[in-house]
Amino acid sequence: MKFFLLLSAIGLCWAQYSPNTQVGRTSIVHLFEWRWADIAQECERYLAPNGFGGVQISPPNENIVVHNPSRPWWERYQPISYNICTRSGNEDEFRDMVNRCNNVGVRIYVDAVINHMCSEAGSSGTNSTCGSYFDAQNRAFPAVPYSGWDFNDVKCRSGSGGIENYNDAAQVRDCRLVGLLDLALEKDYVRTKIADYMNHLIDIGVAGFRLDAAKHMWPGDIKAVLDKLHHLNVTWFPEGSRPFIYQEVIDLGGEAISSSEYFGNGRVTEFKYGAKLGTVIRKWSGEKMAYLKNWGEGWGFMPSDRALVFVDNHDNQRGHGAGGASILTFWDARMYKMAVGFMLAHPYGFTRVMSSYHWPRYFENGKDVNDWVGPPNNNETIKEVTINPDTTCGNGWVCEHRWRQIRNMVAFRNVVDGQPFTNWWDNGNNQVAFGRGNRGFIVFNNDNWSLSSTLQTGLPSGTYCDVISGDNVEGDCTGIKISVSSDGRAHFPISNFAEDPFIAIHTEAKL
Ligand code: AAO
Numbered sequence: 001m002k003f004f005l006l007l008s009a010i011g012l013c014w015a016q017y018s019p020n021t022q023v024g025r026t027s028i029v030h031l032f033e034w035r036w037a038d039i040a041q042e043c044e045r046y047l048a049p050n051g052f053g054g055v056q057i058s059p060p061n062e063n064i065v066v067h068n069p070s071r072p073w074w075e076r077y078q079p080i081s082y083n084i085c086t087r088s089g090n091e092d093e094f095r096d097m098v099n100r101c102n103n104v105g106v107r108i109y110v111d112a113v114i115n116h117m118c119s120e121a122g123s124s125g126t127n128s129t130c131g132s133y134f135d136a137q138n139r140a141f142p143a144v145p146y147s148g149w150d151f152n153d154v155k156c157r158s159g160s161g162g163i164e165n166y167n168d169a170a171q172v173r174d175c176r177l178v179g180l181l182d183l184a185l186e187k188d189y190v191r192t193k194i195a196d197y198m199n200h201l202i203d204i205g206v207a208g209f210r211l212d213a214a215k216h217m218w219p220g221d222i223k224a225v226l227d228k229l230h231h232l233n234v235t236w237f238p239e240g241s242r243p244f245i246y247q248e249v250i251d252l253g254g255e256a257i258s259s260s261e262y263f264g265n266g267r268v269t270e271f272k273y274g275a276k277l278g279t280v281i282r283k284w285s286g287e288k289m290a291y292l293k294n295w296g297e298g299w300g301f302m303p304s305d306r307a308l309v310f311v312d313n314h315d316n317q318r319g320h321g322a323g324g325a326s327i328l329t330f331w332d333a334r335m336y337k338m339a340v341g342f343m344l345a346h347p348y349g350f351t352r353v354m355s356s357y358h359w360p361r362y363f364e365n366g367k368d369v370n371d372w373v374g375p376p377n378n379n380e381t382i383k384e385v386t387i388n389p390d391t392t393c394g395n396g397w398v399c400e401h402r403w404r405q406i407r408n409m410v411a412f413r414n415v416v417d418g419q420p421f422t423n424w425w426d427n428g429n430n431q432v433a434f435g436r437g438n439r440g441f442i443v444f445n446n447d448n449w450s451l452s453s454t455l456q457t458g459l460p461s462g463t464y465c466d467v468i469s470g471d472n473v474e475g476d477c478t479g480i481k482i483s484v485s486s487d488g489r490a491h492f493p494i495s496n497f498a499e500d501p502f503i504a505i506h507t508e509a510k511l
Pocket of ligand 1: 074075076077078113119120121166177178179180212213214215248250251252255315320321322323324
């Protein structure tokens with residue numbers, strides 16, 4: 001009884017910081033631009049069996065249709081109404097996805113675009129994903145409805161009406177981000193409309209929200225919206241559960257607004273994480289993996305229990321947002337797998353894996369001129385995610401989450417959940433290793449010479465299957481085998497030419 005009281009107390013105080021994933025599932029995946037029908041199938045055929053905790057979906061509400069350029073991915077960050085109606089599917093398909101994913105224990109997190117509506121340059125008419133009428137010039141969005149009174153046009157104190165200076169916190173929050181009509185979240189009417197939208201989704205069964213452009217909203221206004229939110233649907237969640245909240249705040253330091261202002265509302269995206277990890281794995285600026293020994297708060301990151309972490313996101317994988325050239329993506333697959341492997345093995349933060357689509361990346365003067373290109377499509381209809389015989393994806397979908405190394409590290413994180421960071425080893429350069437209690441151990445060789453060392457793993461003796469080079473298939477390992485002796489030590493050989501120069505073993509992959 002005492003135990004349960006303690007558990008529920010922890011549950012309550014964790015509230016919006018807890019992802020509401022099923023016990024033992026510790027990561028989510030962003031299925032960027034996927035159709036609801038494909039996500040429903042993916043939950044059943046892949047995510048649940050492989051221990052994924054949930055899915056961040058692209059914004060589900062009606063958005064503007066952009067034809068120049070042709071249907072860019074970013075049109076979905078320009079809301080027209082809160083009807084569930086986009087290129088990913090309609091409300092019936094959305095409900096079906098939420099039901100089916102929840103029924104196999106995979107949660108849905110909605111990317112909530114609540115800071116703004118479409119661009120001031122948006123036309124008037126019915127050029128929206130559900131055909132709702134709007135008139136951007138006159139601030140008319142009758143399908144919500146919002147009118148001129150509901151925007152910050154008067155409150156904004158910049159010459160242009162747009163954000164001109166990120167060192168002026170009021171401007172960042174009251175003026176237009178890249179021309180997007182800025183909602184007046186200080187008004188109870190606006191807060192109520194937003195909360196109604198989010199409650200509609202909560203009642204359907206979603207587990208939480210990414211708050212897009214949270215930096216561009218006052219923390220107190222966000223709180224007022226969150227205070228209006230329902231508890232989660234009791235069909236799948238314990239009574240009294242609060243939606244998981246993670247706020248998109250880009251804080252690389254040196255600006256007026258800092259992440260910590262948002263901790264009261266929920267978790268915050270830690271953008272330093274991917275920027276720094278990319279710099280280390282690329283060995284830029286004199287960085288080495290040996291320096292990762294105190295990774296986390298020791299690197300000036302926010303507290304672990306407030307952080308949502310990722311190697312790349314849908315913006316910075318194509319040069320939008322922040323992080324710059326150091327960000328690793330599927331385009332640099334070998335280094336990317338190391339970075340994602342490191343992230344999933346390390347205890348810091350709540351982890352999000354990225355899942356992308358291919359686009360014809362093409363640099364001119366250092367900028368990708370195709371950074372706008374939307375998802376694989378047939379005449380603007382998003383293509384189905386097909387599955388190849390080797391379990392990878394077809395039709396232009398990259399599906400990093402299905403890469404063996406990444407899928408198996410998601411499982412690794414589940415196995416070592418709650419275990420301490422132990423047995424750190426490094427060679428003073430780019431060969432490092434660490435364990436997670438007596439459950440898992442990982443070794444990296446990012447030097448230009450081979451690694452051959454006997455290390456203390458902390459694991460029980462036995463033969464383990466390296467989950468990076470192979471799988472444990474019916475008791476037989478298709479990759480490298482590592483034998484741990486009775487004193488916990490094991491010998492690791494990693495060539496610098498290995499396809500993946502890292503090895504990971506855990507107790508669920510013991511032969
Ligand atoms: C599109 C067009 C625009 C057009 C607009 C309206 O591209 O040309 O003006 O429509 O017609 C996405 C796309 C946008 C797109 C928009 C709407 O990325 O290109 O605009 O949809 O369709 C800021 C925000 C951050 C935002 C990020 C992209 O703070 O919230 O910009 N991310 C989210 C979404 C994103 C979405 C939106 C918000 C809007 O994830 O997909 O936009 O809903 C500094 C600031 C950051 C700021 C960046 C970029 O970063 O700190 O807060 O992010 O600048 O403006 C160093 C610094 C770092 C700095 C960075 C870049 O790294 O350390 O702090 O340089 O300067």
